[in-house]
Amino acid sequence: MSRNLAVRPMSAAIFAAYGDVIEVVGDPTKLINQGKCGRYHDLAQLDFDDGRAGISLFDAQARTLPHLVDMVERHPQGSQAFIPLNGVPFLVVVADDAEGMPVNVQAFITSPGQSINLHRGVWHGVLCPIGAPGQFAVVDRIGDGANLEEYWFGAPYVVETIG
Amino acid sequence: MSRNLAVRPMSAAIFAAYGDVIEVVGDPTKLINQGKCGRYHDLAQLDFDDGRAGISLFDAQARTLPHLVDMVERHPQGSQAFIPLNGVPFLVVVADDAEGMPVNVQAFITSPGQSINLHRGVWHGVLCPIGAPGQFAVVDRIGDGANLEEYWFGAPYVVETIG
Numbered sequence A, B: 001m002s003r004n005l006a007v008r009p010m011s012a013a014i015f016a017a018y019g020d021v022i023e024v025v026g027d028p029t030k031l032i033n034q035g036k037c038g039r040y041h042d043l044a045q046l047d048f049d050d051g052r053a054g055i056s057l058f059d060a061q062a063r064t065l066p067h068l069v070d071m072v073e074r075h076p077q078g079s080q081a082f083i084p085l086n087g088v089p090f091l092v093v094v095a096d097d098a099e100g101m102p103v104n105v106q107a108f109i110t111s112p113g114q115s116i117n118l119h120r121g122v123w124h125g126v127l128c129p130i131g132a133p134g135q136f137a138v139v140d141r142i143g144d145g146a147n148l149e150e151y152w153f154g155a156p157y158v159v160e161t162i163g
Helices: none
Strands: A007-009 A019-022 A030-032 A037-040 A052-060 A067-074 A080-084 A091-098 A101-109 A115-118 A134-142 A149-159 B007-009 B019-022 B030-032 B037-040 B052-060 B067-074 B080-084 B091-098 B101-109 B115-118 B134-142 B149-159
Touching: A019 A080, A052 B052, A067 A091, A067 A101, A091 A149, A101 A149, B019 B080, B067 B091, B067 B101, B091 B149, B101 B149
Parallel strands: A007 A101, B007 B101
Antiparallel strands: A019 A115, A030 A037, A037 B052, A052 A134, A052 B037, A067 A149, A080 A115, A080 A134, A091 A101, B019 B115, B030 B037, B052 B134, B067 B149, B080 B115, B080 B134, B091 B101
16 A cells, blocks of 8 residues: 655755755856856755765666655765756655654655755655656765665555646 | 867867866666666766865856957866756866966867866866856855956957867
């Protein structure tokens, strides 16, 4: 038996407890390049214990609906940012933590132009471009150690529709 | 009077002296998400003195040809990665350094799917999406200090065509 999971549009306000939404909003922090480029400065809380920040690429297969959420994972040693390179919307599943167990599972769908940064240790689903494959630049922790915990749900969630 | 600047396709091999080309090439470093996602691991040399890595967004106006290169700049305190969010090709102008003066100016044009990371202190031109505006995620140094030197050419360069 599975539990239905509703999907909301991603926004900075509702995602704040889990991470940052990296997007162009309002006026730039400053203009550079003789006024021809706006810089929106320092939009993500990068947070690593030991180790260091690095840039990797993730090349993810397309996911389709209905999408089964049978597992979430977390990275206790560092934050993880996902920057989509081809504008494909992606499903972001997160959960609160209750003494090592993910609870209050929630799902969001990104809009074009939105990247996200998951805060350190936040429970989240697999990378999930919807309807098309997705390449993502990922800024996360480079260092030793497994830095991965998984939790498999006895009663999985399912995303039937978006929106 | 200006000097003509030829443009070559961006590739990791010819750009190695100036920075990294961040792109999917060959097999992934490892498979994650139950085999549905390939991770290409740690593709850029992030290099900051004091300060720390951060993610910003740059929203750049379109540039057109002919493009005048009358100035280059460098950031002595940190590397700077440019990750295009909408696949627009961008012109990358770099130069060697000879005792504080940029010499051997070169120009490259990126292909879709290519991001770049300029190594710390490398002379480079302004952000230059060609033919369309470009949004870029930028991973660079967050910290105090100007971290910027500019050099204005007495005899500018011009990019007439992209071959």
